[in-house]
Amino acid sequence: MNKSQTNIIVIEDDERFRGSAVLFLIGMHYETVKFCLTMAEGIAFLTSHLDEKNIIILDYQLSQGEMGNEVLHVIRKDISKLVPVIFWTANTIQEIAEIISDKTYAVVSKTESSETLLSIIKQAENELNHTIEGALEEWLVLEKGISVDPYLIKVSKQELTIKEILNELRLQTPTGQKFEKNLLMLTIDLLLRRKEKLND
Amino acid sequence: MIKFIIAYDDNEKEDLSIFFKTCAQELIARLNLEIHEFIEWNHTNKYLNEIYIDIFLNNIPYTPFVFLSYSHGSEDSLVGENLPYLSVRSNLDAFKNSLFYTFSCSSGKLLGQKLLEKGCTSFIGYKNDIFFAAPYLAEFVECSNSGIYSLLNGENVAVALRIMLDTHNKKIDELYQDNFFVASVIRDNRDSLIHYGNKDAKIDDFAFGQ
Numbered sequence: 001m002n003k004s005q006t007n008i009i010v011i012e013d014d015e016r017f018r019g020s021a022v023l024f025l026i027g028m029h030y031e032t033v034k035f036c037l038t039m040a041e042g043i044a045f046l047t048s049h050l051d052e053k054n055i056i057i058l059d060y061q062l063s064q065g066e067m068g069n070e071v072l073h074v075i076r077k078d079i080s081k082l083v084p085v086i087f088w089t090a091n092t093i094q095e096i097a098e099i100i101s102d103k104t105y106a107v108v109s110k111t112e113s114s115e116t117l118l119s120i121i122k123q124a125e126n127e128l129n130h131t132i133e134g135a136l137e138e139w140l141v142l143e144k145g146i147s148v149d150p151y152l153i154k155v156s157k158q159e160l161t162i163k164e165i166l167n168e169l170r171l172q173t174p175t176g177q178k179f180e181k182n183l184l185m186l187t188i189d190l191l192l193r194r195k196e197k198l199n200d
Numbered sequence: 201m202i203k204f205i206i207a208y209d210d211n212e213k214e215d216l217s218i219f220f221k222t223c224a225q226e227l228i229a230r231l232n233l234e235i236h237e238f239i240e241w242n243h244t245n246k247y248l249n250e251i252y253i254d255i256f257l258n259n260i261p262y263t264p265f266v267f268l269s270y271s272h273g274s275e276d277s278l279v280g281e282n283l284p285y286l287s288v289r290s291n292l293d294a295f296k297n298s299l300f301y302t303f304s305c306s307s308g309k310l311l312g313q314k315l316l317e318k319g320c321t322s323f324i325g326y327k328n329d330i331f332f333a334a335p336y337l338a339e340f341v342e343c344s345n346s347g348i349y350s351l352l353n354g355e356n357v358a359v360a361l362r363i364m365l366d367t368h369n370k371k372i373d374e375l376y377q378d379n380f381f382v383a384s385v386i387r388d389n390r391d392s393l394i395h396y397g398n399k400d401a402k403i404d405d406f407a408f409g410q
Contacts, residue, residue: 139381150215152385155330156305157272159215182384186376189387195373 003031006053006125010035011042011071012088013063022114029118038062039071047079050170051141055105055124057117060089060096069100076102080170082133084124088117132180133169140166202266202407204231207241207248209271209280217243219332220270223303223344227268230352241285248280250290257294263408264297264321268348273304273326276311287311292318299351299406303344305329308394315396321405322357322397324364330389333382339371343386351403358399365390 008030010023017023018035027033036042039062046054056075060068072085084105089096093107100107105124108117128134143151143162150159158175160168168176190196208224210217224240231238241247247256248271269286272279277287288311296319300312308325315323324347332340346367347360355363368390376383 136381143381150334153216153219153332153334154305155216155272155303155332156274157216178388179381179384182388183380185391186372186380186384186387189372190376193369195376 001028004029004125005031006055006128007032007034007045007049008055008057008121009042009045010057010088011039011062011068012057012059013037013061013066014059022117025114025118026121029122038064039066039074042071043074043079046075046083050080050166053125053128053138054083055121055128056083056085057088057121058085060087060091069102072100072102072104078171081172082128082131082137082170084128086117086120086124132183133172133176136180136183137166137169140169202236202403203263204236204238205241205265205267206238207267207269207271207278207280207285209243209248211243211281215334216272216332219334219337219340220303222337222341223270224268226341227345227348230349243280248285250283250285250287253285254290257291260294262294262296264299264406265408266299266403266406267295267301269302269304270344271302271304273302273307273311275306275309276314278302278304278307278311288314292320295320297321297406299357299401299403301325301348303330308392308396312394312396320397322395322399322401324357324361324393324395326389326392327394328388328392330392331385333385336375336379336382339375339382339386343368343371343389354402354404356400356402357395357397361393361395361399364393368393 008026010033015037023033023035034045036045058068058071062068068087075083075085081103086105087096087107088110089107090110093109096107106120108120140162149161151162152160152165169179191198206224206228208220210221228238269278277284292315295315298320299322300315300320301324305326306328308327312323312325347364350360350363368386372383372386
């Protein structure tokens, strides 16, 4: 079986999960399953692998007083709003759902089967591969090797390198959202002018 | 004879100045300088500032002219070196019976309307933020100048606007399979184009001293 190249980043303070059946199952489907014991380790790995596809499995209660929703907040505020984050928790789903305010892909109880978690990961990966922002991010990552010079310049003065365009997109700033909307509008424009047609 | 005033920000500290300067210089090269008179306002000759332009506008005889600008902009002004050089507060009466085209962000919103109130014959500009993709200089210059070239060829403003839209569409179609991101930016610029005023006007309507 060909393994997916999407990185699965598991942030979990319980060392025993490193060799658990659930991670073994995930590892059968994904080339890289990175097990991180702390928030810092998880965020460092994500930051250094932003040019690849990532999905985060996040424990809600970490050690040293760290909480999963803090990790999520840091990711959403400083790194990316596009990376799917799945809470994996021993708490009840209701308890978690009431606390987290940033966008979460899913909340899965640790009492659920390994197959259930894997199925949700695959669903997240599928969506990651089929969103406008995902497609744009993937294309920009490929373009990034071309130049570090300003690539796109807003005539009201803001200059953006490809890396900065990626950041706008990942953090879903108004400019990043505008680029996504531009792609949708381009698609509609090409269809209306009959330059492209929808596949049956 | 037609008087052209061409304002462009050639401040070399900015990457965008290459674009502004190329637009202006390609256009100047197209003008028949034996027939037309032209004035440049730019960073190098230090005319691109509000004080100089105020003095100029307060002393220019009220004859028609064609004003073209390539610079930063905002809803109510054209901007050079972080400061407006022409705004709704300027003496816009000087633009009565004139033709105004600007490649600048958002100035179609307020400045364009104010110019029309002051008797400007025709305004072509952009109502939103617009973008320039540095690796595609020639494509963006062509989109920006195509309307003016068609006016110089004797077409009226309505046809010039149509040609601008067609040029944007041509560039979108040429680019989208290789670079859908830049094609999407050109489409966005295209849909930001706005016109106020007389669409039947032709370049000869702005002649003086015949």
